[in-house]
Amino acid sequence: MRFVALVVNLAIAPLFIWSTDLQVYGFYVIFSTVAVMLQQDMGMTNSSIRLLGIAQGAGKSDLIRSVAKTTKSIFASLGLTAGIVYYCILSFFSNNFGIHDLLDKQIYQLSALYAIVVIVSFVVSAYRQILIGLGSLIASNLLQIAQNVFRISLMVYALVSGYGLLGVGVAEALVSILYLASVVIMVHKRYPLARCWGFESKILPELFTTSINLVVIQVSGSLIVQSGSLISGSIFGAQAAGQYNIAQKVYTFVKEVTNSLGFVVLPDAAQNIGHGDVRSNGIIYIAFTGIGNLLMNSVAVLAIGFMSTWISLWVGDSYHEAVLPAQILIVSLIVNGMHLIAIPLLTATGQTRPYAVLHSIWMISALTLSWLLAQRLESMAGVALGVIIPIIVLEPIYLFIAMRFLHLPYRDVFLYDILIPFSWFLIGIVLFLAAQIVNIFDIFGNELVGVFAFSALWLLLSFMLFLRLIHRFGLAKRHLRF
Numbered sequence: 152m153r154f155v156a157l158v159v160n161l162a163i164a165p166l167f168i169w170s171t172d173l174q175v176y177g178f179y180v181i182f183s184t185v186a187v188m189l190q191q192d193m194g195m196t197n198s199s200i201r202l203l204g205i206a207q208g209a210g211k212s213d214l215i216r217s218v219a220k221t222t223k224s225i226f227a228s229l230g231l232t233a234g235i236v237y238y239c240i241l242s243f244f245s246n247n248f249g250i251h252d253l254l255d256k257q258i259y260q261l262s263a264l265y266a267i268v269v270i271v272s273f274v275v276s277a278y279r280q281i282l283i284g285l286g287s288l289i290a291s292n293l294l295q296i297a298q299n300v301f302r303i304s305l306m307v308y309a310l311v312s313g314y315g316l317l318g319v320g321v322a323e324a325l326v327s328i329l330y331l332a333s334v335v336i337m338v339h340k341r342y343p344l345a346r347c348w349g350f351e352s353k354i355l356p357e358l359f360t361t362s363i364n365l366v367v368i369q370v371s372g373s374l375i376v377q378s379g380s381l382i383s384g385s386i387f388g389a390q391a392a393g394q395y396n397i398a399q400k401v402y403t404f405v406k407e408v409t410n411s412l413g414f415v416v417l418p419d420a421a422q423n424i425g426h427g428d429v430r431s432n433g434i435i436y437i438a439f440t441g442i443g444n445l446l447m448n449s450v451a452v453l454a455i456g457f458m459s460t461w462i463s464l465w466v467g468d469s470y471h472e473a474v475l476p477a478q479i480l481i482v483s484l485i486v487n488g489m490h491l492i493a494i495p496l497l498t499a500t501g502q503t504r505p506y507a508v509l510h511s512i513w514m515i516s517a518l519t520l521s522w523l524l525a526q527r528l529e530s531m532a533g534v535a536l537g538v539i540i541p542i543i544v545l546e547p548i549y550l551f552i553a554m555r556f557l558h559l560p561y562r563d564v565f566l567y568d569i570l571i572p573f574s575w576f577l578i579g580i581v582l583f584l585a586a587q588i589v590n591i592f593d594i595f596g597n598e599l600v601g602v603f604a605f606s607a608l609w610l611l612l613s614f615m616l617f618l619r620l621i622h623r624f625g626l627a628k629r630h631l632r633f
Contacts, residue, residue: 204418237265260317261317264321379476415439
């Protein structure tokens with residue numbers, strides 16, 4: 152579902168670019184980036200999903216009720232606080248990026264609308280985690296797909312009709328409110344135990360034991376990803392914020408091939424803990440990390456090789472400056488996929504502290520290096536390099552921790568999670584280079600047709616290998632909800 156939501160977000164960029172201009176899109180990026188950075192749930196989402204899954208597996212209805220009503224109250228409070236903070240701090244960003252020069256008084260209306268989006272998003276998250284933790288992941292995802300379709304439709308209408316950023320803000324606020332109503336109705340119909348509101352302080356130690364570390368991981372990860380646009384914008388201007396945001400979206404798209412599986416494995420992993428079946432979580436790690444890395448590396452071959460083509464088709468030639476930063480960011484994914492599935496599994500077992508420490512180190516070093524390298528190289532490529540250098544150094548430590556806490560066999564990890572995915576990536580790069588040397592992309596008389604033909608063939612081969620791995624691991628249907 153995270154992957155579907157990402158695809159929708161990818162569609163938003165060309166809508167702005169085709170209907171407005173690069174500067175307006177840069178302003179939208181700043182508004183939405185600040186909103187995303189403030190939508191931090193203090194690690195409570197995964198923490199409550201973990202507890203709900205354990206309670207469901209152990210058949211503890213009292214715990215389900217306590218977690219549901221307490222997290223709803225906490226998330227409503229967090230949302231209200233974040234919304235007020237958003238409205239207050241946006242004036243700082245508007246002054247620094249020159250938004251007042253173009254939008255004038257609309258800045259206050261937009262701030263209010265996106266503050267509503269932030270508040271509602273927190274409450275929605277509380278209800279979604281109830282659905283996911285208690286086993287309604289597919290139903291929750293279908294509802295979110297409908298929400299995203301409606302969202303993109305209203306945004307298209309607002310942009311095509313000439314309502315600009317203000318119309319987009321109204322559309323996003325309206326869709327958020329309607330989505331909240333839909334999620335509330337679904338929870339009330341499916342899980343009467345979760346209808347209650349209230350607060351039970353006795354549940355807080357269990358929630359915060361895991362969430363304290365998760366908030367560090369979540370905030371660090373958000374700052375690492377989102378700050379690139381702000382650093383680029385503050386050094387090179389609002390248009391650079393839009394350029395880097397395009398590179399970031401491509402990077403996130405490829406990363407989500409593996410990262411989106413995290414929400415799939417967390418409920419099952421938590422229920423395994425509730426059943427006392429710890430061994431299954433190690434099997435989940437090896438299987439899903441191997442499969443996720445295989446698919447991610449397969450997409451990375453095409454993303455790196457044809458980056459200029461994809462960005463040109465997607466948002467036009469004016470975004471050529473995003474090509475190199477996007478390629479640099481995606482290179483890091485070749486080694487960056489080993490901890491993505493480990494995070495939800497360690498969340499289920501309550502052993503996330505080491506990852507919180509590593510994420511903090513990554514965040515501090517990435518922000519520092521990005522700022523310094525951007526100014527030293529006088530390019531957005533410096534921002535991207537600042538992000539990937541620390542994780543290339545830290546990833547072996549992430550893997551070692553996962554292997555230790557999940558009791559993973561070295562041989563299986565090396566074979567399925569490292570050797571097969573990375574060998575497949577190297578094969579893809581060799582095939583791409585060979586195709587370029589012999590000019591195979593011109594074989595159809597049109598280079599674009601050749602690019603699509605090569606991509607289709609490569610994805611077909613990757614899918615065949617994916618099916619072989621699925622068969623090898625013998626994954627049950629309940630593990631294939633993605």
